[in-house]
Amino acid sequence: MNFLDEVPAIRRIETSRDDLFAIDVVGHVAAADGENLFGLLEAAYALHARIDVLVRLVDHDGVDWAHIVDETLKQGAIHALEHVGRCATIGEPDWIADAKRFLPPSPPIELRYFKIEDEAAAWQWLAAQPVGAIASGVAT
Template identity: 80%
Template sequence: MNFLDAVPAIRRLETSRDDLLAIDVVGHVSAADGENLFGLMEAAYALHQRIDVLVRLVDHDGVDWANIAEETLKQGTVHATEYVGRCAAIGEPDWTADARHLLRASPSIELKHFTTEDEAAAWQWLGARPTGKQ
């Protein structure tokens, strides 16, 4: 195994808001990376009644959805509808239409796509800024 194989595709970003879960999604997302993402979200839900989410796609190369446990996906969807207020998606592809379809039970989640060039607008929309090493 190459030491680069162990680098996670989901990387948490430090922000100026403790109720904002911001992540980079880099390259290909394995099932283990997907499970890690749901774990990060569950940790945020445990600390806050409502959170916002920022997802920045970097050289995105797909997700192994079929290999993520069905129960994890179901629970993740239910919890997102209960806890997420706003979600900013930065980069390509724009997956917000698919997310709206999946989360149709919760019209209260605001999903908005931003191009990579408009990243500053995404942070502003969420009332936050990145802090620390990005």
């Protein structure tokens, strides 16, 4: 398998809300996956001035932060502060504390962590449901 055959680590989840950006983060996130994520977020911001975000970590194996362009990271943080209202993370690791280091002391983003067994509560907190293939695996 070459790099063109690799499955992306960032995978969109279709939801019952147009203004909810939901993704699975599967395995290891390479720099290209990270750059792609920021592009997907920019597209969501273009469609909706305010969005909520749900990140489900599946067999998470780290992120190549050092290989993502610094300007992309800075702009990503700025734009998140401008556009994201709530962000739910599901699964291990709980990276909320790490995310807060990139944000001001009292960020306008409401961040909340949920254990994988509490996934239904995360969806409820965001007033949404997954639709399609993964919906059958989420207890509501």
